[in-house]
Amino acid sequence: VVEYAGRIDHQVKIRGFRIELGEIEARLQAHPTVREVIVLALDGQLAAYLVPTEPDQDQQTLRETLKTELRANLPEYMVPTHFIVLDKMPLTANGKLDRKALPAPDASQLQATYIAPQGELEQQLAAIWADVLKIEQVGRADNFFELGGHSLLATQVISRIRQQLDVELSLRDLFEARDLAAFAHAAGEGQGNDVPRFIKADRTRPLGLSYAQQRQWFLWQLDPESTAYTIPAALRLSGSLDIAALEQSFSALIARHETLRTTFRQDGESAVQVVHPARALTLTVETVHAGQALEACLQQEMQRPFDLEQGPLLRVRLLNLATDEHVLILTQHHIVSDGWSMPIMVDELVRLYEAFSQGRELMLTPLAMQYADYALWQKTLMEAGEQDRQLEYWKQQLGAHQPILELPADHPRPVVQSHAGARLAVELEPALIDDLKQVARQQGVTLFMLLLASFQSLLHRHSGQSDIRVGVPIANRTRVETEGLIGFFVNTQVLRAEFDLHTTFNELLQQVKHTALQAQAHQELPFEQLVEALQPQRSLSHSPLFQVMFNHQSQASTDIRELPGLQVEALVSDRYPAQFDLTLNTAEHDGGLSAGLTYATALFDSGTIERMAGHWLALLRALCANAAQRIAEVPMLDAAERQQIVRDWNATAAEFPSEHCLHSLIEGQVLATPDAPALIFAG
Structure with a gap:
């Protein structure tokens, strides 16, 4: 099935993939063997019509050369099935391309891009892939991965196989399988799933915290006034707002997700969750003026701490700017939410509002479990031996010594870590993004792995340290039942990279790939337990085990869901608390890639971070040009920096009297400082 999603000669949709025909044409046109080319979608397949630069070229060799070129630069679904070689393009009397005169693809040229799955297992796996x-x-x-998969989606594939087929596979099985058939072979040899099943926690007994919640509870008790773990969001709503429908929507959302009506209290030696009965939410509309008054309200809300014992841990404020203009402010504490949860909340809120504003009831798919059930399951899993197994891996991976990353800073590290921060947006040009994706495909890694390796290389070059540890948040939703829940699931892993003077980027990429896959296979060990087991030297001046973080979103959405009768605009805050010394945030969206550096202002000045961002971009460009070069030799300075560091700062030449010989100058120095050391040898 071909769905035309735009102009017929530019954009089509084949097998669910939106394809820009012009992008394929541009790749082919850039090849020296092609003089003219046009790509069309015919009967659910792509066909490339081309005129070669040399008429006597062997057509089969030409086809294979062009297929190889496209596969190195584009996903498999964008490689045409047919390559039809023409002497010239057929034209109409007006000099335009005569599409009707183009020959039909020859069946003998067909390279089948779709071969139906064979057998029940392949069909089941194909259905899971298609769903994800x-x-x-x-x-x-x-x-x-050529179909658009990445690490996060791979985790969902593994969790669905576990649920539907009761087979336990690793992410490495999926990464190493060249195609569905090979993956089915691995699945056929997979072991049965012996992980404990989810059970409903007894609501008449105390509900324990998850391991991640325990750390949040501990941090809150240390500093109840901190807003470092506040998750804010603000939306401008322009148009006719149905406040009653909005109240109904929030009430339904809070009733659906227990985390949104949960508080915490100390019960003897441990803390417990307290799930409160669902109640209708009443919105108080506050009238404010746009401009400074609005900004003051936003800052006030974001800097207002949460009381985890009293709640609520979801705050909703509605500001009225004019008759048809409002601002909705949502603020949550991290103990009941995470980055995965926010799109769930927005999506369900929009669907509920759409229904209630039109006088309809909406029956959302019932949740199979609640967060308190997950907390019980997690504890059961860890105590059944999984904790020991995963902890043993991490002990071997990180070793006994836990180094502190010492980046050159502008200010001494405070005795107590400050969370004051700022953010620098880093712009990557489209050509560089394309090159990065091409290198990732050639190396058999994901874009996440490539960017992580580049960041670790940057840290290595700036610090001079050979052992680089970076914190990486991981969704940690390894079971299908957790995918639709609002709650705090995210875990933090410490990914280590080791360098020497001879390490090339190619070698580092394979090291990072191996480390990342192994880490994902051991992702359920709570970070808190890892810290407790490794017992690094603790200090309030920095975070344990790692001091910098890399956060990559593989499927970030820049779309704002529309509400009936309303235009919705996300308001961006200029408040960026720094939980670590430095964090690189990257996000894939709409075929592009955005990036930003969040940094601790107590350590770094803005100019330092700007230079570091420039070094990272220079590093990326150099590595795309030659991934086989040694990382220690990759140039990172621009011309101005090189002039300043190499020449200006080293301009230490001084004038000496030309009328005196060297021995006379030495004699003069002896007379001036007779007791000073004249020569030091061997230290």
Whole structure:
């Protein structure tokens, strides 16, 4: 099935993939063997019509050369099935391309891009891939990552296989499978799933905290006034707002998710969750003026601490700017939410509002479990031996010594870590993004792995340290039942990279790939337990085990869900608390890539971070040009920096009297400072 999603000659949708035909044409046109080319979608397949630069070229060799070129630069679904070689393009009397005169593809040229799955297991796996990737069909010769997969979606594939087929597979099985058929072979040899099943926690007994919640509770008790773990969001709503429908929507959302009506209290030696009965939410509309008054309200809300014992841990404020203009402020504490939870909340809120504003009831798919059930399951899993197994891996991976990353800073590290921060947006040009994706495909890694390796290289070059540890948040929703819940699931892993003077980027990429896959296979060990087991030297001046973080979003959405009768605009805050010394945030969206550096202003000045961002971009460009070079030799300075560091700062030449010989100058110095050391040898 081909769905035309735009102009017929520019954009089509095949097998669920939106394809820009012009992008394929541009790649082919850039090849020296091609003089003219046009790509069309015919009967659900892509066909490339081309005129070669040399008429006597062997057509089969030409086809294979062009296919190889496209596969190195584009996903498999963008490689045409047919390559039709023409002497010249057929034209109409007006000099335009005569599409009707183009020959039909020759069946003998067909390279089948779709081969139906064979057998029950392949069909089941194909259905799982299609569901996760949101495409219509998957063939047995298809590769998961060439179809648009990434690490986060790979985790969802593994969790669905575990649930539906009761088979335990690793992410490495999926990464190493060249196609669906090979993955099915691995699945056929997979072991049975012996992980404990989810059970409903007894609501008449105290409800324990998850391990991640325990750390948040501990941090809150240390500093109840801190807003470092506040998750804010603000939306401008322009148009006719149905406040009653909005209240109904929030009430339904809070009733659906227990975390949104949970508080915490100390019960003897441990803390417990207290789930309160669902109640209708009443919104108080506050009238404010746009401008400074609005900004003051936003800052006030974001800097207002939460009381985890009293709640609520979801705050909703509605500001009225004019008759048809409002601002909705949502603020949550991290102990009941995370980055994955926010899109769930927005999506369900929009669907509920759409229904209630039109006088309809909406029956959302019932949740199979609640967060308190997950906390019980997590404790059961860890105590059944999984904690020991995963902890043993991390002890071997990180070793006994836990170094502190010492980046050159502008200010001494405070005795107590300050969370005051700022953010620098880093712009990556489209050509660089394309090059990065091409390198990732050639190296058999994800974009996440490549960017992590580049960041670790930057830290290595700036610090001079050979052992680089970076904190990486991981969704940690390894079970299908957790995917639709609002709650604090995210875990933090410490990913280590080791360098020497000879390490090339190619070698580092494979090291990072291995480390990342192994880490994902051991992602359920809570960070708090890892810290407790490794017992690093603790200090209030920095975080334990790592001091910098890399946060990558593989499927970030820049779209704002529309509400009936309303235009919705996200308001961006200029408040960026720094939980670590430095954090690199990257996000893939709409085929592009955005990046930003959040840094502790107690350590770094803005100019230092700007230079570091420039070094990172220079590093990326150099590595795309030659990934085989040694990281220690990659140039990072621009011309101005090189002039300043190499020449200006080293301009230490001084004039000496030309009428005196060297021995006379030495004699003069002896007379001036007779007791000073004249020569030091061997230290």
